[in-house]
Amino acid sequence: MYAEQKxxxxxxxxxxxxxxxxxxxxxxxxxxxxxxxxxxEGSARVKVGGTEVLAGVKMEIGKPYPDTPDQGNxxxxxxxxxxxxxxxxxxxxxxxxxxxxxxxxxxxxxxxAIDVKKLVILPGEKVWGVNIDxxxxxxxxxxxxxxxxxxxxxxxxxxxxxxxxxxxIDYDAEPTKEKLPLSREPVEITxxxxxxxxxxxxxxxxxKLIEGxxxxxxxxxxxxxxxxxxxxxPFSAEEIDKMVEIAQTLAPTLRxxx
Amino acid sequence: MVKDKEIVVPGETIATGISFLPxxxxxxxxxxxxxxxxxxxxxxxxxxxxxPLAGKYIPKLKDRVVGMVIDVLMTGWRLEFNSPxxxxxxxxxxxxxxxxxxxxxxxxxxLGDYVVCQIVNVTxxxxxxxxxxxxxxxxxxxxxxxxxxxxxxxxIIGKDGSMVSMVKQATNCDVIVGQNGWIWIDGEPENExxxxxxxxxxxxxxxxxxxxxxxxxxxxxxxxxxxxxxAAPPAEEQATEEHxxxxxxSQ
Numbered sequence: 001m002y003a004e005q006k007x008x009x010x011x012x013x014x015x016x017x018x019x020x021x022x023x024x025x026x027x028x029x030x031x032x033x034x035x036x037x038x039x040x041e042g043s044a045r046v047k048v049g050g051t052e053v054l055a056g057v058k059m060e061i062g063k064p065y066p067d068t069p070d071q072g073n074x075x076x077x078x079x080x081x082x083x084x085x086x087x088x089x090x091x092x093x094x095x096x097x098x099x100x101x102x103x104x105x106x107x108x109x110x111x112x113a114i115d116v117k118k119l120v121i122l123p124g125e126k127v128w129g130v131n132i133d134x135x136x137x138x139x140x141x142x143x144x145x146x147x148x149x150x151x152x153x154x155x156x157x158x159x160x161x162x163x164x165x166x167x168x169i170d171y172d173a174e175p176t177k178e179k180l181p182l183s184r185e186p187v188e189i190t191x192x193x194x195x196x197x198x199x200x201x202x203x204x205x206x207x208k209l210i211e212g213x214x215x216x217x218x219x220x221x222x223x224x225x226x227x228x229x230x231x232x233x234p235f236s237a238e239e240i241d242k243m244v245e246i247a248q249t250l251a252p253t254l255r256x257x258x
Numbered sequence: 259m260v261k262d263k264e265i266v267v268p269g270e271t272i273a274t275g276i277s278f279l280p281x282x283x284x285x286x287x288x289x290x291x292x293x294x295x296x297x298x299x300x301x302x303x304x305x306x307x308x309x310p311l312a313g314k315y316i317p318k319l320k321d322r323v324v325g326m327v328i329d330v331l332m333t334g335w336r337l338e339f340n341s342p343x344x345x346x347x348x349x350x351x352x353x354x355x356x357x358x359x360x361x362x363x364x365x366x367x368x369l370g371d372y373v374v375c376q377i378v379n380v381t382x383x384x385x386x387x388x389x390x391x392x393x394x395x396x397x398x399x400x401x402x403x404x405x406x407x408x409x410x411x412x413x414i415i416g417k418d419g420s421m422v423s424m425v426k427q428a429t430n431c432d433v434i435v436g437q438n439g440w441i442w443i444d445g446e447p448e449n450e451x452x453x454x455x456x457x458x459x460x461x462x463x464x465x466x467x468x469x470x471x472x473x474x475x476x477x478x479x480x481x482x483x484x485x486x487x488x489a490a491p492p493a494e495e496q497a498t499e500e501h502x503x504x505x506x507x508s509q
Contacts, residue, residue, distance in 0.1 A: 002370045003368075003370075004370075004371065004372070004399055004400055004401075005402065007400060008401055008402055008444070009402075011400075011447065012450070015446075015447045017447035017448050017451065019402065019450075020454075021448070021455075205402065
């Protein structure tokens with residue numbers, strides 16, 4: 001399917017011209033807006049070209065997991081709103097939404113972006129739970145990278161709510177000025193493979209033609225903390241090396257937007 | 259009473275009294291003429307009609323559209339074309355070649371193929387038949403598809419195809435505009451980008467008057483190719499030649 005369009009895209013990529021005139025390894029303009037939601041503890045809106053993603057951080061108090069009594073909890077959820085793309089259906093999250101949430105979760109969890117040990121209120125009994133919710137407003141391609149950026153921006157924007165004497169959240173009081181304990185700042189770069197060409201930040205038209213993709217999460221020190229492979233095309237070891245290299249060079253551009 | 263060329267929303271009363279007749283996009287409610295959709299009022303004598311500002315493409319007989327194959331049927335293909343309805347292309351209408359019994363139909367048209375075809379039948383239940391028989395109707399090889407608001411298509415084609423000819427001349431790209439708002443573009447990659455930009459600009463500025471001259475200047479600035487809107491040859495390959503809606507005065 002789409003054999004004709006694939007040949008056409010490859011013809012353009014051979015000249016290093018994308019469908020919107022960019023170069024192959026170039027991102028669309030990225031903007032980050034902080035504190036867009038009044039009811040969430042932290043929130044951000046990220047736009048990558050026409051793609052728009054909203055992320056919110058909601059703090060709750062819960063019990064720690066039995067195997068990690070001295071750590072706070074973290075959870076990422078993603079919802080692909082039907083309004084953002086005609087192909088998205090309402091209802092329980094499907095494959096794409098689950099993957100999106102899991103990949104963002106992995107980047108934040110494995111990079112240890114949140115210092116979960118500082119989220120303990122009473123060891124073994126009461127800890128903070130950080131819920132990150134990702135909502136797509138408009139999908140013009142590359143939701144993965146935009147979502148991770150939005151989640152990180154929302155975490156940076158979050159302020160802990162005030163606790164009362166019973167160690168419960170006091171929603172009537174103003175939230176504290178205390179930020180979430182963040183130790184690292186991962187960003188995700190998805191590299192697309194079509195034919196023998198690599199590019200980043202796909203448009204919707206280009207996303208349809210993807211053969212393989214590799215999402216690489218990189219911290220500010222250049223450490224790779226998570227990866228996700230998608231699509232049907234296999235990668236050789238050299239190809240993966242090349243893709244990781246591309247991700248390393250592009251990570252600072254993305255981080256600059258935060 | 260709403261003035262000519264004013265924008266109305268659905269349910270808005272355009273005129274009262276029995277001296278007016280409702281045209282396309284308007285209806286009568288007792289002594290009122292009411293708007294059916296979002297659009298610009300056009301009063302022509304006693305008839306009040308609406309030029310819609312947005313909306314999906316509604317299939318019309320003899321329209322040339324760009325469609326995509328979404329299903330291979332027992333005796334034909336099902337096409338999608340940016341409309342609430344899908345169309346069927348039967349074997350008879352698909353090709354002049356002889357198709358042997360039991361042959362794999364995907365060798366003629368496969369899933370995801372784009373074609374430029376003509377609507378040959380529209381029933382009251384909106385069952386659509388399309389045909390590939392006619393000059394310029396063919397399978398679209400290579401190229402890319404962009405989508406525009408189908409209501410702006412007459413503007414993109416221009417009077418006798420003048421606007422699209424200009425874009426083709428300046429960018430040296432092949433362009434086929436379907437009445438359904440799907441446009442096929444094929445050319446050198448960097449030229450295609452300019453062609454897409456030009457078409458998006460026409461779509462955005464569709465309400466302006468004298469757009470052809472403005473686009474001639476814009477295209478010359480972008481490409482360096484001098485285009486003369488008056489001398490542009492008539493586009494034989496265009497989907498349908500239709501006179502543009504004059505949203506704001508004459509061109």
